[in-house]
Amino acid sequence: MEAIDTVYEYAGYQAAMALHQTLAGLAVPLIIALAGLAWRFMRVAEDGLARPLAIYVLSLILTWWLLSPVDVVADGRAKVRAPRFVVALTSAGDVFSRRATRALNEGFLRRPFEWERIAAMCGLARVFTADTKENLRAFFKVCTRPAIAGLSEPPHPYVEENPLGIEAELPYHRYTFTWRAGSRRGQHVGCETARAELLAAVDAEVRGSPYHREVMNAMAQYEGRGTEERFRKFYVNQVIRNEWNHPASDEGEMAGVRAAVGRYEFLDPARTTVRDPETLTQALALNTGAAFYSAVLQAGSDSVNPKQKYYLITTLGPELYGLFLLLLIALFPIAGLWALLPGKWTALVHFSKVFLSVKLWPVGWAILSALTDRRPALEAIVGPGQPIAHTGNLFIGIAMMYFIVPALSFAAVNIATAAASMPFREAMAPTAGGNPVRDLARVGAGGSSLS
Numbered sequence: 001m002e003a004i005d006t007v008y009e010y011a012g013y014q015a016a017m018a019l020h021q022t023l024a025g026l027a028v029p030l031i032i033a034l035a036g037l038a039w040r041f042m043r044v045a046e047d048g049l050a051r052p053l054a055i056y057v058l059s060l061i062l063t064w065w066l067l068s069p070v071d072v073v074a075d076g077r078a079k080v081r082a083p084r085f086v087v088a089l090t091s092a093g094d095v096f097s098r099r100a101t102r103a104l105n106e107g108f109l110r111r112p113f114e115w116e117r118i119a120a121m122c123g124l125a126r127v128f129t130a131d132t133k134e135n136l137r138a139f140f141k142v143c144t145r146p147a148i149a150g151l152s153e154p155p156h157p158y159v160e161e162n163p164l165g166i167e168a169e170l171p172y173h174r175y176t177f178t179w180r181a182g183s184r185r186g187q188h189v190g191c192e193t194a195r196a197e198l199l200a201a202v203d204a205e206v207r208g209s210p211y212h213r214e215v216m217n218a219m220a221q222y223e224g225r226g227t228e229e230r231f232r233k234f235y236v237n238q239v240i241r242n243e244w245n246h247p248a249s250d251e252g253e254m255a256g257v258r259a260a261v262g263r264y265e266f267l268d269p270a271r272t273t274v275r276d277p278e279t280l281t282q283a284l285a286l287n288t289g290a291a292f293y294s295a296v297l298q299a300g301s302d303s304v305n306p307k308q309k310y311y312l313i314t315t316l317g318p319e320l321y322g323l324f325l326l327l328l329i330a331l332f333p334i335a336g337l338w339a340l341l342p343g344k345w346t347a348l349v350h351f352s353k354v355f356l357s358v359k360l361w362p363v364g365w366a367i368l369s370a371l372t373d374r375r376p377a378l379e380a381i382v383g384p385g386q387p388i389a390h391t392g393n394l395f396i397g398i399a400m401m402y403f404i405v406p407a408l409s410f411a412a413v414n415i416a417t418a419a420a421s422m423p424f425r426e427a428m429a430p431t432a433g434g435n436p437v438r439d440l441a442r443v444g445a446g447g448s449s450l451s
Contacts (some may be wrong), residue, residue, distance in 0.1 A: 008322030009090060012329030013072055013082035019333045020069060020083060029067070031339045033060055037187040040342055052342075059345050066348070067336040086332045089352055090325075093359030100363045105370040114222055115369075120213045125239045128209060131182035132201045135244055138180045139198055144244075147171050151187035163244055164199040199240075206236050317365070317402055324358050353417055357410040364405035 023029060037060075040053045066085035073079055127133040146161045147170040148155050158167040172191035179187050179194075206212040212235065219231045328351075338347040 008326040009329065010080065010251065012326040013080045013087070015326070015330035016083060016086060016332050017069060017081050019330065020067075020336075023333055029064075029337060029340060032337055033064070036060065036340060036342045044104060055341050060340065063336070063339050063348070067333075067339075082329070083336065085348065086329055086355075087138050089355055090329070090359075092239070093356050097359050101366045102331050104363070104366040114218070118215065118218050119224060121211075122235070122238050123242070124213065125215065125235070125240060125242055127202060127205060127243055128211070129201070129205055132198070132205060133243070134181040134399070135179055135194075136198055136240075137203070139177055139191070139194055140244060143177050143194065144170065144174055146175055147191070150174065160241070162240050164195050164202070164240055165237070178214055199236075202231075202240055203236050206232060206239060212239070271397055321358065321361050325355075328358065349417070353413050354410070357406070357413040360409035360412065361405055364409055365402060368405070369402050 001059055006281060008449045034396065036056065040056050044050055044053050054439045062082040067083050069081040070084045070087055071080075072082050127136055140163070148159065156167070156169045158165055159170065163170065172195050177194040179185050179189070206216075216231045216235055219235075307416055332351065335351040339345050
């Protein structure tokens with residue numbers, strides 16, 4: 001059987017076989033099986049029914065066969081021996097998981113949440129050169145706003161796309177601009193001249209900035225065709241639009257959260273758990289220190305949280321998946337021992353449900369990524385009026401769904417097995433003690449008595 005896909009499965013098979021050999025060396029499975037047979041023979045003597053004994057013997061033979069070790073091979077070479085049931089279960093889970101993941105998003109394992117990462121980087125794209133940024137903001141205030149206000153009709157829609165573009169058709173020739181920073185500081189030029197020079201300065205920064213080059217390169221790799229130049233014009237528009245719509249780089253989702261929370265103050269009774277200061281000077285010092293400390297801590301948290309969450313999700317998520325598989329495979333002999341007891345064959349069913357739910361994790365992750373991964377990379381450069389482009393934590397919400405997938409997978413497997421078992425529930429033997437509600441219903445319907 002070919003069932004070795006990762007080093008985790010290989011290590012799990014080795015650990016399971018080691019535990020299996022240890023238990024078999026101590027004759028634990030044989031002792032449990034003999035004890036179960038003895039108990040069933042005793043029940044036959046007491047109840048006079050041989051059917052449960054026959055069923056248990058058949059289930060014991062089947063369970064023993066499922067627990068017996070088989071050779072697991074890869075590339076035609078024997079690798080390791082492992083219990084037959086867990087090897088077959090792993091193979092079945094691999095087939096379904098692999099086919100489903102490929103059908104949903106074949107490139108998921110190579111680039112999880114890549115579209116969200118590009119969109120977040122586009123949302124954070126700004127003019128990083130200080131002189132260009134200061135001149136650009138002054139130009140928007142001195143030239144762009146008056147030019148829009150002076151129009152006799154609604155401005156061209158391209159104004160929202162890029163107010164520096166010639167396609168915006170703004171009457172910049174009517175106004176004069178004074179350079180605010182750089183070597184030309186204080187010089188007066190026409191707004192039309194300043195527009196062309198500022199557009200060229202932003203384009204030059206996009207060509208030379210490592211951050212901007214990384215974004216355009218990521219977009220080109222995402223599409224799998226073209227080069228950075230294919231996306232440069234659209235990306236330049238995005239950078240200018242970000243400066244026009246959100247001149248402060250910290251505006252966006254987190255700024256709204258901070259505004260809702262309010263400023264941290266030591267003297268605020270709703271946010272302090274320490275005793276009141278003894279003097280006014282001490283109170284003012286503590287209040288200023290607490291506000292400064294919280295502001296620095298909050299800013300640092302906001303700047304690293306997106307990358308931290310992305311790293312934890314995409315790097316540690318698959319490792320956690322592998323470790324869960326390793327532990328489940330390694331501990332399978334314990335479930336096998338439990339299944340040897342009379343009436344406890346369901347231990348294999350419960351183990352299968354947990355194991356297959358873990359095998360479904362990549363399918364759930366692929367579904368999440370497929371929601372965005374099939375969109376073109378240019379859609380990461382969101383147009384005007386769509387706030388998704390103006391937040392640095394765009395992909396955190398979707399990435400956090402990564403952690404919810406295990407619970408959803410387990411719930412899905414349980415729902416599926418419960419639905420599949422409904423036609424057979426009436427045919428199964430009742431639990432010890434019977435079912436009082438069902439028995440009372442039978443008595444009320446004229447059936448047999450409770451005795």
